[in-house]
Amino acid sequence: MTAGTEIAFAFSPRRVAAMMLRYWYLLRSSWPRLIELVYWPTVQMFTWGFLQYYIAQNAGFFARASGTFIGAVLLWDILFRGQLGFSISFLEEMWARNMGNLMMSPLRPFEFITALMVMSVVRLSIGVIPVTLLAFAFFGFNLYGFGLALVAFFLNLMLTSWAVGIFVSGLVLRNGLGAENLAWSIMFLFMPLTCVYYPVATLPTWLQPVAWALPPTYVFEGMRTLLIDHTFRPDLMLDALGLNAVFFAAGTFGFLKLLQSARRHGSLMQTGE
């Protein structure tokens, strides 16, 4: 490793704290931003909660599988809002035309990414914790009843959301705000493939290997096993963790390459469309 590379990889918690403070100031300054964090998870949870309530009255299986829909929607929100929380903090810099200031400052890419990851957890907590309480109050669904399994689910979902968020941020950095839509929509590609609301066996046989190549599939399968069979499958979580390591490394590598390419193409100065 050269001296230059060592300096590039030097890590300063102070600079990470500076970026977190920047996003915290921003969140605090805008009540619509705070409301927006809670609004969609609440709407989703109620929609699926009432659907589950209706089906449970009419079908034995769903009565047994009590909570799979609400559990799935809450875990899906961790995955989706985790990535969105990461990407929106990043997009705030593009919208504010502040990226040049940051790229010209001593802030290292890994410090920037770390701040975005921490902020995604903060945003997620503001958005999802109240909704989990509402789920308990209205439908008697206690997400925290998952216990240690919830920690494994959460960790795996966050790792995937960060990996995708990091890669999408690289795309936006390289291609400008024209690529912004990807930040909002890319996770929906995961929705049918990771089998959020149904078992992997539901998919056509040829599509199942694709599903098993995605870490969240293991989490949603694990959640159903826990709710229906009352069994926690650590093997599924370890498989997800292994895949997440690959996703995270690939996302980070992609981000660094796209940043390099942005430097070559002059995109860091022109962060518009």
Next chain:
Amino acid sequence: MPAAPAIEADRLVKIYKTVPAVDGVSFAVAPGSITGLLGGNGAGKTTTIAMIMGLIAPTAGRVSVLGAEMPRQRYRVLQRMNFESPYVEMPMRLTVRQNLTVFGMLYGVPDLAGRIEELGEALDLTDLLDRQTGKLSAGQKTRVSLAKSLINSPELLLLDEPTASLDPDTADWVRARLERYRRDRNATVLLASHNMTEVERLCERVIIMKRGRIEDDDTPQRLLTRYGRRTLEEVFLDVARGRGELREAAQ
């Protein structure tokens, strides 16, 4: 032995696809000096400054800043430099104090609260420190950007059109502050501008760019003498319209 240059560009080239934005530019900037980079739209000033800052990688050639190769060794020197550009803004929803706090932390400024108060006084921002940046006038925003660019007391200050969109009075006020900063800190300043009055007043050396190349490079006084003109604006027009080349050919 003369001091090493603060900036040294050597046959710097930047080509976007097939279009050369900067085409073989070489110059050195002495420490403690104010140098103006003059040129019309598309002359390559902003691209040159962006390569000096490490935001754009050169297609060919090299540029070193305070002894560090850019962009490869940028983290060695980013703490000692700063910039201001109309192409980059400060986050609008944050107050001036919040913005300066964030950037001060990024640059590791000691006694940050004290430094913010000091800059507030120096740039007449004290009453604006707790106002949202987005709600300030264009002139006030420029002063905030200037405060950000001075937050780490940089040895090297890169300014891209620092007084663009300012009224003459505010522009003059900003120039006076820049002059004072350079004098007090013995800082090096590289200034890209369209504004001839500004360049004439601030710069002891002027580099004139046209279509990505350096057309001329001298002190303002020597440029005026050589072109037989009374103002830099006339010199600039001569260069822009190719009269400099005609004059040289005639001579």
